[in-house]
Each structure stands twice: as structure tokens, then as C-alpha cells.
Amino acid sequence: MEELKREFHGLKRGQRQLCSRVIATALSKRHADGSLPIGDYNIELEDQGGHQVKFGTETDQSAAMMGLMLHTKGKSLIELEKYSDAVEVLSMAEESFLxxxxxxxxxxxxxxxxxxxxxxxxxxxxxxxxxxxxxVRLEKARKGLERAHGKDLSRVRLLQAGQCPELALYVRLELLEGVVAYHTGQNNKALNALKSAHAKLSQLQIPDETLSLVMGMGFQEEDAKRALRLNNQDIASSVDFLIEERAKRAQKRKDDLQRQKEILEQKTYGVTPLKKGVDMQMLDRLVSIGYARDLAAESLRRNENDFQKALDALTSPESNSMIQGYIESRKRKRQEQQVGITVDELVSMGFERGRATFALAAGGKREDIIQRLLSVPEANHGIAATTFIGNGSGATSSSNNVAARESVSNEIGGWAEEEDSEMKDETTDGEEERDSEIEEEIADEIAKVDALSAYDINLDREIEAINEYLGMLDASQDSV
Structure with a gap:
């Protein structure tokens, strides 16, 4: 594995970006169609209000998610000053969005x-x-922003309650429009664009005293700058915004922990025949009716999350009994794996099957289970069985209970074991083919992004460029 990682990191730039796209594609598909999340993260699309976005089709969902992931990766490459690499990745993002x-x-x-x-x-x-x-790209960007933000930013002002998060973005856009105009001999157009960018830039300059006041209230510099920019440098509004954002982040962390807990539970139920995770909302509905959680989850898993079919299976005595038998079989296998000994091994040692089953169910290490069986005389196995299962029934009824469970397991035959094996393959095969390191890298980058991070632009380079090109325009006019 280490050798493969070294080979990956040694690839040429273009080859590595292709690998990044393959990984992003796998991640986007994995989280777009209800498939069981793999890893300790779950990727979801949110709007600026923090609400989850659902697209009409899985294709749209997957394409949009892949585009956003690649766009995020491209931005991180820009921060690392790897501009050629960033162009390649951003071009891939564009292809995905299309x-x-x-x-x-x-x-x-x-x-x-x-x-x-x-x-x-x-x-x-x-x-x-x-x-x-x-x-061409800047013209498309201008038209796209007008559709998204409205004429004269009317729509975005309404959505953002009068705030102006995107002002820094327009500084960059108008600077670039001015640069392109200058190099194509359109000096008047260049001058107008650069002056407009300069005017917006002035609105975004934050006095040190104002910044210090907000930071003095316990806020980080980056957060304070964002708040002051968004709220036209009004201190009271900025502080209110920061308090609200802090509460939102706390709620987001709480929601993320809850979602992670759900994912971990979801994984324990395996995947459907079409490799989807069990629908947790459907599961909660069945549990609210009165069915045991593991029983309801298994019924949903078998019936591809079809609520009515799952309910029909649970209300059918025969199907319900088969599902219970399968669940018992899976539990027994897990116990056998944990202790390192199986019922068949214990039977081969001379212990009666029913006693071996109950001894294994009682838990403990391999040595503990064998010692437990040896310490109870054969004639008293009914009493021992009663102790293991924790009820007041006699020896005969205990043996019948075992026989009933074993009978159910035999009725469903080898398919239970076969299906369990298939589920294991389905949930582990994909993990072997993943590059966890790169996936986690992409996931970590996405986790840093919030609804307003696209507008958090450090304008130092823009300031230099605006002054540089305004100076060049002045020089060209003087020479005429």
C-alpha cells in the first residue's frame, strides 16, 4: 500500500489530476444515490441558508457534487500558488457542472x-x-452573476437581508475585465472597469481601530473582517452577525455528530441488494409502530427500503420468523468472530449443540466459554441453559427454544450465510480499492467551506494590480 501511495505522489501533474477526478467521481456517486457512506464523513449539498439541497435526478446530484468538490480542490491549489494545476482541476469542475x-x-x-x-x-x-x-469566461461570469444576484444586485440584497458578501468578488471580476480590456487595446473600457473596482475596494477597506474593537470582544481576525465587510463596517450589526454565526456553527457541529452517529448505525445494518444504505427515516417510522430496530432495519434492507413491502414482511409470521432467524445467525457469527471459536468447534469437542450455543451467547473469551461448559455437569445442562438465557423456563422448554431457532436457521438454509458473506463483500470490497488518503484530503477541504467562504477574498494582490494598471493607463495617456 505504501508503495502505491509513493507511486501516486510521484505521478506527473496531469496524471495526478486525472486521479483526483476519478476519486472525486467516486465520492460524488457514493453520496448522491443513497449509497452507504464509506469513511468517517458524509458529503451533502447545502444552500446559503444551511439547508440540504436535493436535485431532481441522481445524475444531476452526482455531477453537481463532483463539480463542487473539484472547485474546492482548485481553490486550495490557488492558495498553494499552483496555478497551472488549479486551471486543470477547475476545467474538470466546469465539465462536471455542464x-x-x-x-x-x-x-x-x-x-x-x-x-x-x-x-x-x-x-x-x-x-x-x-x-x-x-x-469569453468573464462575459459568461458577468451574465451568470446577474442571473444569480439580480440586476444591480437586487436579488442577493433581498436574500442576504441587505448584506453585501459578494462585493470582493466583483472587485476581482472588474479588475480582470479591466486587464483584458487593456491588453486588447480598449483603454476607455479598461479605465471604467478599474475605477469601478477601485471604488468597491474602498468600501471594503476596514480601519484598524474598527477591526480592533470587534476583535476585542473575543472574535478572531478573519471572522471579524468578514463580519465588518458584510455589514458595511457597522460594529453593532457585525457583532450580532458573529454571535449568530457562532450559534449556527455550534448547531452544525451538533447536527454533524448526530449524522455521524446515524451513519455508524446505518453501517451495522449492511446494504440492500442494490447496495444502498438502510433508509433511517423509514426505519424510525417502523420503530415508532412498535417493531424492534434491528428487525425493522433488516426488513427494509431486504426490500430495498420499500416501506410497504418491509411492513408486509414484518406482519407476515413466516417472513418475520425468517428475518429473526437471520438476525440471530448474524449475531452468532459476530460473537464467534469476537471470541475466536464457533458452535461447530464446540460440538466437535463433545459439547451438546444447545449448551454450546447458549455458552457462546453468554459472551467472554474462548477459554472462558470452554471453562463454563466444563464446569457444568451434563445432567444439569437445562439449568445451565436457563441461566444463560435469563428466563425462568425449565430444561425442556429451554431445549425447545434452541431447537426452534436452529430449525428456522436450517429452513432458510445456506442462503443466510451466503447473504451475510455478500454483504461483507459489498461493504468492504470498495474500501480496498479506495485511496483513503486522497479522499480524506478532499473531504477535509470541503469541510472548511461554508456558504460565505467563496467571498472571503484576500484583496492584497487586487490592490497592487489595480494601482499597477491605472498607472499604466495614465502613462499611455500622457504619451499620446
Whole structure:
């Protein structure tokens, strides 16, 4: 495994980006169609209000999720100043978004932001060969932002209750429009774009005193800057915003822990024939009716999460008995794996099957189970069995209980063991083929993203570039 990882990290840039796309594709599919989450994370799409977004089809869901993951990866490469790599990954993100129904993404700004990020990489690479492509991308970004934000930002103002989170994004957009215009000989257009960017930039400059006041109330610098930008540098509104955001983050952590707990429980039930996880909402409904949780989960698993079919199976005495027998069989196998000895092994040692089964069910280490069986005389096995199962029935009824369970297990034959083996294969085979390290890297990057992080832009380079190009325009006018 270590050798494979070394080979992966030694791949050429283009090859590695292809691997990243394959991993992102696998992650997006895994979390788009109800499949059981693998790993300690679960990827879901949320809007700016923190609400989970559901798309019309699995294809749209998977494509959008892959696009967002690759976009996030591209942004992290920009931060690392790996601009060529970032362009490749962002181009892959664009391809993924194009697989979605255009109507779904019409009123979101993810794609326009991605177009701006690509052109920003061109600018940082100082790649003049991409000027024509840059112009087309910026035009698409401008139109996309107008659809998403409304004319004169009317729609986004309404959605954001008067806040202006996207102002820094427009600074970058207008700077890039000015740069493209300058290099294509459109000096007047360049000047107008750069002046507009400069004016917006002035609105985003935060006085040190104001920043210090907010930080003095116990907030981090990055959070304080975001809040002041969003609230037009009004201190009271900024503090209210930060308190609200802190509460939202606390609730988010609580929700994430609950979701992780659900995922861990979901994994214990295995997967359906189509390799989906058990639907936890359906499970809660069946439990609320009065069915045992593991029994209801197994019925849903067998019936591909069809609530009515699962309920019909539970209400049928024959099907219910078969499911219970299967669950008992699985529990016994887990116990055997934990203690390192099976009922058949104990029987081969000369112990009666019923006593061996109960002794194993009582738990303990291999030595404890054998010692327990040896310490109870054969003639008193009924009493011993009563002790193991914890009820007041006599020896005869205890033996009958064992026989009944064994009979059910035999009735369903070898398919129970076969299905259990298949479930194990389904839930473990995929893990062997995964690159957990890279998947976790992508998942960690996504976890850092929130609804407003796209607008958290450090404007130091923009300030330098605006001043540089305004100076170049002034020099060109003086020379005329």
C-alpha cells in the first residue's frame, strides 16, 4: 500500500489530476444515490441558508457534487500558488457542472465564481495567450452573476437581508475585465472597469481601530473582517452577525455528530441488494409502530427500503420468523468472530449443540466459554441453559427454544450465510480499492467551506494590480 501511495505522489501533474477526478467521481456517486457512506464523513449539498439541497435526478446530484468538490480542490491549489494545476482541476469542475440540467444551476453563482477563478489563474500566470478565452469566461461570469444576484444586485440584497458578501468578488471580476480590456487595446473600457473596482475596494477597506474593537470582544481576525465587510463596517450589526454565526456553527457541529452517529448505525445494518444504505427515516417510522430496530432495519434492507413491502414482511409470521432467524445467525457469527471459536468447534469437542450455543451467547473469551461448559455437569445442562438465557423456563422448554431457532436457521438454509458473506463483500470490497488518503484530503477541504467562504477574498494582490494598471493607463495617456 505504501508503495502505491509513493507511486501516486510521484505521478506527473496531469496524471495526478486525472486521479483526483476519478476519486472525486467516486465520492460524488457514493453520496448522491443513497449509497452507504464509506469513511468517517458524509458529503451533502447545502444552500446559503444551511439547508440540504436535493436535485431532481441522481445524475444531476452526482455531477453537481463532483463539480463542487473539484472547485474546492482548485481553490486550495490557488492558495498553494499552483496555478497551472488549479486551471486543470477547475476545467474538470466546469465539465462536471455542464452535465447538470442548466435550469438547476441557473440561479446559483458557483459556476460564475469558477469562471472568475480560472481567469484569475491566467492573470497570476501572466499568460497573455489566454486573453481571448479569458474575455469569453468573464462575459459568461458577468451574465451568470446577474442571473444569480439580480440586476444591480437586487436579488442577493433581498436574500442576504441587505448584506453585501459578494462585493470582493466583483472587485476581482472588474479588475480582470479591466486587464483584458487593456491588453486588447480598449483603454476607455479598461479605465471604467478599474475605477469601478477601485471604488468597491474602498468600501471594503476596514480601519484598524474598527477591526480592533470587534476583535476585542473575543472574535478572531478573519471572522471579524468578514463580519465588518458584510455589514458595511457597522460594529453593532457585525457583532450580532458573529454571535449568530457562532450559534449556527455550534448547531452544525451538533447536527454533524448526530449524522455521524446515524451513519455508524446505518453501517451495522449492511446494504440492500442494490447496495444502498438502510433508509433511517423509514426505519424510525417502523420503530415508532412498535417493531424492534434491528428487525425493522433488516426488513427494509431486504426490500430495498420499500416501506410497504418491509411492513408486509414484518406482519407476515413466516417472513418475520425468517428475518429473526437471520438476525440471530448474524449475531452468532459476530460473537464467534469476537471470541475466536464457533458452535461447530464446540460440538466437535463433545459439547451438546444447545449448551454450546447458549455458552457462546453468554459472551467472554474462548477459554472462558470452554471453562463454563466444563464446569457444568451434563445432567444439569437445562439449568445451565436457563441461566444463560435469563428466563425462568425449565430444561425442556429451554431445549425447545434452541431447537426452534436452529430449525428456522436450517429452513432458510445456506442462503443466510451466503447473504451475510455478500454483504461483507459489498461493504468492504470498495474500501480496498479506495485511496483513503486522497479522499480524506478532499473531504477535509470541503469541510472548511461554508456558504460565505467563496467571498472571503484576500484583496492584497487586487490592490497592487489595480494601482499597477491605472498607472499604466495614465502613462499611455500622457504619451499620446
Amino acid at each position: 452535465l447538470c440540467d442548466p435550469k438547476i444551476l441557473e440561479f446559483v453563482d458557483n459556476i460564475p465564481i469558477m469562471e472568475i477563478d480560472i481567469v484569475w489563474c491566467y492573470f497570476l500566470l501572466r499568460d497573455l495567450k489566454c486573453l481571448s478565452d479569458a474575455g
